[in-house]
Structures are given as C-alpha cells and as structure tokens.
Amino acid sequence: MSNRRTGDRRRGNRTESGRSGAVPATAPKRRHGTKKAAHKAGRPAAAKTARDSGSSRQGRGEARRLVEVHNHYRRELTQVREILRQVRKGSASIERARGRINTLALATADGGFSEICRASCRSLAEHHRLEDRTVFPHLRRSERSLQPVLDRLDKEHRTIHTLLKDVDRALVHLARNPGDHAPVTQAINLLTDAVLSHFAYEERELLGPLARYGFAPGPRK
Helix, strand or coil, X not given: CHHHHHHHHHHHHHHHHHHHCCCCCCCCCCCCCCCCCCCCCCCCCCCCCCCCCCCCXXXXXXXXXXXXXXXXXXXXXXXXXXXXXXXXHCCCCHHHHHHCXXXXXXXXXXXXXXXXXXXHHHHHHHHHHHHHHHHHHHHHHHCHHHHHHHHHHHHHHHHHXXXXXXXXXXXXXHHHCCCCCHHHHHHHHHHHHHHHHHHHHHHHHHHHHHHHHCCCCCCCC
C-alpha cells in the first residue's frame, strides 16, 4: 500500500511538473506533533490530462507563483518554530530572536513572540481566503473534474482556520502564564503538520489546472 501511494505521488509530480514547470512538494513523513490534524486518507485526485495540455506561459508562471507563495509560508513556519525553541530553552532573549527575522515579512510584528506568530497566522489565513473567494471558484467553472478536489481543499482550509484560532488561544495562555510553553508548542506543531500536508496536496492537484487556466478568468498568453 505504501509503495503504491509513493509511486502514484511520484508519477503525479512528474506530470504536474511537465505542465507547469513547477514541482509539487512532498509532505514530510515525520510529524512535528503527536496528534493528527486531519486524515490524509480519502483525499480525491483530479483527472490527469495529457502532458502540457492547454497550458500557457502565463498559466505556468502563475502555477510557479503558487509554489513560491507556499514556500514563503513554509519558511515562516520554520522561523516561528525556531523562535519558539529559543524562547523555550532560554538560549536567546526575545529581542535577539526578533532581530534574526528582521529581513522577513514577520518583521512587521512589534510585540514579541506572540505578535510575530500572530502576524504569520493572519497572513496564512488571508492567503486561504483569497483562494476560496477567487481562485477556487474560477477553477470550478473551468474544469468540472476538479470539484471533489476543491471541496476537499475547502474543508482543509476550514480545519487550518480552526488550528490558527487554537494557536491564538495558546498565545493568550502563554501571555497569562509566562513559561508555560506546552500549549503553544502543541498548537504550532499541529498547525505545521496540517499546513505542510495541505500545501503538498494542493500543489500536486492544482499546478496542472493553474497552468491551463491561471488564477482568474481572462485570455492566457
């Protein structure tokens, strides 16, 4: 069973790479947390079209842009986890930890670790809202075979939104109970696992369609 799933994923990666010029990420095998945010079993797969069928240079660029955006959030999650590690172990003050991320988008936060984490969560939530309101409806109209995949992605967005709220509640707890890092560590671990798995699935299924239809209606170049 495991080998078959691996083979399917690799074949899918090669196909979508050919269509879009971008390579879907593979979800990490090792989880950060001890709980499962969502079961990967039952994720539908889109029907595969012929290699490069109907793709355009503009569409392939937009497909690559999705991977770039996802990579940005992957890096931010890694940075948030590193900051938490430093704060938890006392190996660096929060001021020093914040100084290490001044070149990232998270540098707009100015209230210590809690605000840094919240800034990342707000940005990720906005990314999902944009997909739900603009990109997904466009792809639904463009390719009917994507309906089950987009329904599943919508569901996972709602799950991740709940996990984002759990992180916020854990940050409130940390503010009220300095030194008690267990709740926020668990919440960030669960969020990280869910987001990395979700991004890999979304890229596997949507890079080809994005190469054909782009993010929004309009002529493709």
